Amino acid sequence: MTAIACLRILVAGTAEAGRSIPVSQVEAAADLYLKHRWKAPRRYGAVAPLAFVLADTKAERLDPVEMQTLAIELEAGLFPGRPESEKGAGQVCLLTFEGDETAVLQFASLSQASLASLIAGRGYAGPPGHVQVITAEEIRAVPSAPSEAVIDETLQAALSQTAPAQGIPVARAAEPTAAVAVEATPAARPAPSAAAAKPAPIAEKPKPPPPPATGWWGLYHPPSESFVGAVIGLRADLLAPRPTEDAALLTRDLTCLNDAQAAFAHPAFQKGGDAGMLFAPFSFWNLTNPASQEAYKRRLSRYPLALQARLGATIYDTPREPSLGLLGQIRTFLQPHFAFIDLNITEPNFPVATLPGELATSITLSLPEDDLRARVEAIGQFASAQGAYRAKGVRQGVTGLRDPRELEACRAAGLRFVSGPAISDLMASPIGAAPAQGLPLKVA
DSSP states (O other), X not given: OOEEEEEEEEEXXXXXXXXXXXXXXXXXHXXXXXXXHSOTTOEEEEEETTEEEXXXXXXXXXXXXXHHHHHHHHHHHHSXXXXXXXXXXXXXXXXXXXXXXXXXXXXXXXXXXXXXXXXXXXXXXXXXXXXXXXXXXXXXXXXXXXXXXXXXXXXXXXHHHHSOXXXXXXXXXXXXXXXXXXXXXXXXXXXXXXXXXXXXXOOOOOOOOOOOSEEEEEEEEGGGTEEEEEEEEEGGGGTSOOOXXXXXXXXXXXXXXXXXXXXXXXXXXXXXXXXXXXXXXXXXXXXXXXXXXXXXXXXXXXXXXXXXXXXXXEEESOOSSOOHHHHHHHHHHHTTTOSEEEEEESOTTOOGGGSOGGGOSEEEEEOOSSOHHHHHHHHHHHHTTHHHHHHHTOEEEEEOOOSHHHHHHHHHHTOOEEOSTTTBOOBSSOGGGSOGGGOOBSOO
């Protein structure tokens, strides 16, 4: 018994009244309300601008009165002292959609036009669910599916766009062709229109939606022959090398943080223990830049603190001899949101002996873009320092495995955490959020 819903927030009439309210201000007000009212074991998370996914494991339906309180408080907080003459300006309208997980997440990405259609009671062309329109003045259930009248109206509009222009005679199929112009003479007969001779254009089939920008690599534990978590990555990396510019890397990281947050709405993340560890990427150098830190901070402010114990940050482009002061600052920045701090390195002989153990929980070697022999040698060199890593209390991992022989080398060397194309495909959801029998695993 779990109620899962998407909450969409709309603010009406602000442009007409000359009161532009930033989206971030509305989101912050809603987040503050939910943080204090939507307490554990209930969960929530922002999945898109002005869109939150709510989950309550002890209810079958959301309480609309509770959501109406949110609408009232948002209006009071965003538009204090609003005069009666501007009552329509700044009205907060909430739409709640309750359905299965896929439908809820799809509702979070609906356009403003689709939301307006729902508010007007015309439905929308998406999965069915329980939809309510909630304002400070009313709570109103609206249909999610369009009525027959709306479907017929849409069909007529589509047909009118393909109908022939008026004034061009068109023969009906039920009548003989010769009967069309029994009175006309050849001299008086107008020339046939070239446009009328062409058949009506055939509507193109809708193109399938593009694949998501990100996916999840399984994090495999060879000693127990089991998967213990997942690492989010970008599909673009399967086709081309990772960019080097800080701005491009920041955009990639923020995309991963957004998509990772969307996975938190899955029930596997509400029960505890089913989803394992989840790792999100961060650029080492962007973590040292104040402007980039602010961008990271805005995304991380939406992460539920209840999941901190199972989340990890993997810091790529870590230099061979990083500044211990910078590492300390990075750890302080990330620790409120991530229990695991992983340094992603490219040098198998990383000087771990000089690293204070409390600055990282693990160090992961990214295998070089080289032949199999060089990659296996890098695994052996990295594994030869296991004594130093154990002395520091730091775990070792290897990522980017693409050949079963690399996995065997890791297994033989006693390395405990591995990931890459040789371990799993890039999956649409984390390990714990997908049925075991349906996973595209390479090893098991």
